[in-house]
Amino acid sequence: MQLPSNPSIFVIVPAYNEGPVLRRGLDRLLGHSYEVVVVDDGSTDSTWALLADAPVHRLRHPVNLGQGAAIQTGMTYALQNGADVIVHFDADEQHQVGDIEVLTAPVLSGEADVALGSRFLRKEDADAIPFIRRLVLRAAVVVNGLLTGVWLSDAHNGFRVLSRRAAEAIDLRENRMAHASEILVQIRRAGVRYVECPTTIIYSEYSQEKGQSGWNAIRIVIDVLLRRIFR
C-alpha cells in the first residue's frame, strides 16, 4: 500500500469505568505524533468528566456495549477522519507506548496490513506473565486457532495495528470480548497480510483486577461458536 510521507496514525483507546487511571495512561500517549481517540463505552463513573480537558478525540457511547463495540466505533471514526494507520491500545498501563513503533513499522513499510502484538515471541515477555494466566493463554491460542483458522503465538492480546485497507475490511459485530477472535476471522477472510510483533505487557494490580478472568474465556468461546451458527 502506498502511504503518504507523513501518515496519520490513530490510536484507539477503549475505556469503561477507568476513572483517573485512564488519564495517567493517556498522558503517556501524548507528546507523540499520534491522534488519540478515546471511546468511553458508557462509563458510569467519572471517566468522561475527567476526559473533558484532555487533548484527544473523545467519543462516548450513550449505553455500555462492550470493548469490541468501542473499538469498532473508534475505527469508524478514525477512518472517517483520514486515518492511514489504526492502533488498538489499552490505556490501563498494560501496553507500552514504545511498542506502538514496533507494531506500526511493518504496516508503514508495507510489509503487512495487520501487526498483532504477542507476549510469547520473547522469552522474557512470556516469563513475566503470571503462571495460571500463561496456561489460560496457551489454551486460548489453540481454541482460537481451531475456531478462526489463524494460528498465532498469543491470543486476546488486544494490541494491534491495522492499515487503512485492513481496517476498512473489518467490521466488528461482536460487541464483547469475542471480538478478538472475530477480528482474526475477518483478517483471514479479507486475505490481508499479518505479522506478529513482540510486545511487553506489564501486569499491574489494576490491570489484573480489571482484566479477563479465566472463566470469561468460556463465555468468549460460546460467543464465537454462536456467531458461527447465527451468521
Add this chain to the structure above:
Amino acid sequence: MRPVQLILIVMLIMVIFLYFNRLRSGILDRVLVVAFAVAGMVMAALPDVTMKMAAAVGVGRGADLFMYLALVGFGFFGLVLFSKIRSLEGTITDLARSVAVNNARTPGDTGVPSRESTD
C-alpha cells in the same frame, strides 16, 4: 369433564384473547397461534385422541408425547428469541455508534462537555 380440562381450555382461550389484544402481528402469526391453541384445547378436551396419537408414534402416554413436543417447541422458541435479541443488539450498537461519532469532540475542543447546538 374434569376440572383440569376446563382450566386448561379457559387458559388457552385467554392466550388467544391476549395475543389478539396486545400484539399486532402478521396474519400468519395469528393463524399459527390460533392453530396451536385449538390443538391444545382438543388435547385437553379429548385425551383419548392424544393417547391414540401417542400410541401411533410409539410413545406410551399422551402426556409424554405432549411433553416431548413442548420441549422441542421451547427449544425452537428459545432460538428464535435469541436471534431476535442479537439483531436487536446490532441495531442498538449501530445507533449508539452513530450517536458517539456524531457527537465526537476533537482535541482542540476542550472544556466542560456541553450540548451541541443544532443550528
